Amino acid sequence: MAASAATERRALVAGATGLIGRRLISQLADSDRYTRIHALVRRPLETSEPVVSHVVDFDDLPASAADIGPIDEAYCALGTTIRQAGSKPAFRRVDHDYVVAFARLARDLGARCLLVVSSLGADPDAGNFYLRVKGETETELEALDLPGLALFRPSLLRGARDEFRLGEELGNAAMSLFAPLVPARYKAVSDRELAIAMMQVAETGVSGVRVIESEEIRRLGGTV
Numbered sequence: 001m002a003a004s005a006a007t008e009r010r011a012l013v014a015g016a017t018g019l020i021g022r023r024l025i026s027q028l029a030d031s032d033r034y035t036r037i038h039a040l041v042r043r044p045l046e047t048s049e050p051v052v053s054h055v056v057d058f059d060d061l062p063a064s065a066a067d068i069g070p071i072d073e074a075y076c077a078l079g080t081t082i083r084q085a086g087s088k089p090a091f092r093r094v095d096h097d098y099v100v101a102f103a104r105l106a107r108d109l110g111a112r113c114l115l116v117v118s119s120l121g122a123d124p125d126a127g128n129f130y131l132r133v134k135g136e137t138e139t140e141l142e143a144l145d146l147p148g149l150a151l152f153r154p155s156l157l158r159g160a161r162d163e164f165r166l167g168e169e170l171g172n173a174a175m176s177l178f179a180p181l182v183p184a185r186y187k188a189v190s191d192r193e194l195a196i197a198m199m200q201v202a203e204t205g206v207s208g209v210r211v212i213e214s215e216e217i218r219r220l221g222g223t224v
């Protein structure tokens with residue numbers, strides 16, 4: 001499917017109800033960059049122009065997203081935790097299967113660029129299960145041969161969540177306490193920095209694969 005005409009710029013977003021996705025949707029909507037922002041969600045989400053939400057079954061993509069039409073760029077902030085998902089296979093289903101299915105959909109809808117939130121340390125050979133899944137996902141995304149793929153690898157995320165996450169809270173507390181000693185690569189990034197960085201990279205355009213870690217995210221997001 002061909003991408004839309006220059007005057008009609010359309011984005012596709014997955015994970016729009018999460019910490020990063022919510023920030024991304026609001027920044028994208030405020031930017032006037034897109035005439036339409038399609039948010040794929042699993043439960044109804046109240047939106048206003050230019051955002052339109054589509055309740056889809058992520059196990060049944062692309063069929064359940066058949067009415068989207070051409071897009072220019074796709075943003076993926078999908079993800080869960082092993083605790084939230086309930087098991088390692090359930091975690092992999094979201095952080096690997098759904099992300100790859102979303103990427104295939106984006107490619108088939110004509111996306112010039114896919115921007116994905118992955119993680120620092122993502123590595124298909126990692127001993128740590130979370131990082132291995134993130135790495136396997138990245139490898140499969142690269143194999144899709146999209147015109148442009150941007151892999152964002154934040155260390156720790158900072159932002160206001162509805163839910164309490166002990167590991168994240170402890171990590172952020174330690175990060176603040178030892179701030180001067182923490183190497184830039186490991187410094188936490190805020191939801192705002194990451195959302196702005198993703199938009200900046202989409203605006204500049206990506207050819208092939210680009211990996212962006214915390215320090216660059218913070219620089220693009222305007223705080224370094």
Ligand SMILES: NC(=O)c1ccc[n+]([C@@H]2O[C@H](COP(=O)([O-])OP(=O)(O)OC[C@H]3O[C@@H](n4cnc5c(N)ncnc54)[C@H](OP(=O)(O)O)[C@@H]3O)[C@@H](O)[C@H]2O)c1
Binds near residue numbers: 017042094095158168
């Ligand atoms: N937390 C950190 O410090 C950290 C560090 C590095 C990388 N990351 C990565 O950053 C990404 C974004 O993180 P975040 O904190 O913004 O995530 P989040 O707040 O947990 O949001 C995750 C999004 O994924 C959706 N999702 C989760 N399970 C789903 C399922 N079974 N089916 C459909 N959608 C589902 C959620 O939808 P619902 O609202 O419907 O649940 C939500 O929109 C994730 O990939 C995460 O692994 C996080």
